[in-house]
Amino acid sequence: MKSLIQLTVNGRLVEAAVEPNRTLLQFLREDLELTGSKHGCGLGDCGACTVILDGKPVNSCLVLAVQANGREVLTIEGLAENGKLHPIQQAFVDKGAIQCGFCTPGMILSAKALLDANPRPTEQEIRLAISGNLCRCTGYQKIVEAIGEAAKTIQGMEVS
């Protein structure tokens, strides 16, 4: 039987009736057509489905849509503002941290969660923050550099 849920997605209030066996990932992709979050393994092992739930990065394939009732969700679509890329997104582009792009939304959101909590991470802290996100293309190096670069850009913005 469907439940009525109300949640904030990328700053906007959303209301929907969902079956309990629907995951947050399915709801975002299929009901809201926010296809930036990807279905990789469906079991919490790859991080392609990463979203930020109440400020914390989670595998949305392991959250029921009904569990997101009353909560705040940030997806990759919520990062750019007025068509301008978020510094983390820009850094990924500038540093060549994107190959096929499948892991990218998850990587960027894990990076955002890291930089929100820890604006000046060490390389080790960056690697730890993305340790739940698998990338089969890049070998991670450019991703780590991009996140480091984004940290500096964001710090620079805050100072000025």
Added chain:
Amino acid sequence: MLLPRFEYHEPSTLEEALHLMSELGGNARVLAGGTDLLVRMKLKIDKPTHVISLARVPGMDEIIPRNGHAVSIGSAVTAATLAGHELMRDRFAPLALAASRLGAPMIRNLATIGGNLVNARPAADLPPPCMVLNAELKLKSAAGERQVSVNEFFLGPGETVIEPHELLLSVHVETPPPWSGGSYIKLGARKTLEISMVNVATLLTLESPDGPIVDVRIALGAVAPTPVRAYGAEQLLIGEQPSEELFQRAGEVGVGLCSPITDHRGTMEYRCMMIEVLTKRALRSALEQARSWKP
């Protein structure tokens, strides 16, 4: 990957949750973090017709210090919370360390201590530290309440003494005495998103920084059908001055107390070798922590 259909319940009080569990019994599963349950349901290993979420039951996700010498950890406390909690890291290091090694950052934001204990996988991260801390588990049902030592909780892979109508409410641990130190080592083929090949938690208490060992506890996971306390190795160490040779012997004894299997993660022979090495390393690390204990 699709979840099968089920009826979903979101009780708003503990009483309501327990009542539901009494009524539904073995047809229901409790949903806490979902990082085990939802995976099992997607893989069709578990097929509950009812799922009872703890999300709205108040008080289950709190860490409450008691009287300055004990702590109650709600069963819905996440691994991430345990890993980052100041008191946990300071006084209950093996548990905080193990929580920091569970899964990966996103899993840790959802996974709970209750789920990790009740799911009782032999290689689980949180049972060994709970065992060396002699944690007491509070089990509650609509009919009453009981307390079980974590050292008597596990019966086999996926099996514990908990009954279908019971809920693991909280985990109680006493602050280790002065000159105590602990450690947790997790061995796997990779550093993250890994299930242990062998894991070991220790807690060691000295009489004084240069003194003999007055208490030591060693627990090993992934080397038997349940996590195990190496009581035999512990006996060897109590009353003795710590030394490399002593820890080496403890490691050797530890091997004899385990019954690892060969599976896709590692062979029995390798696991036996690692039990010896990791027990020794964990004791060494715990000793270092014990010697640098601060009030």
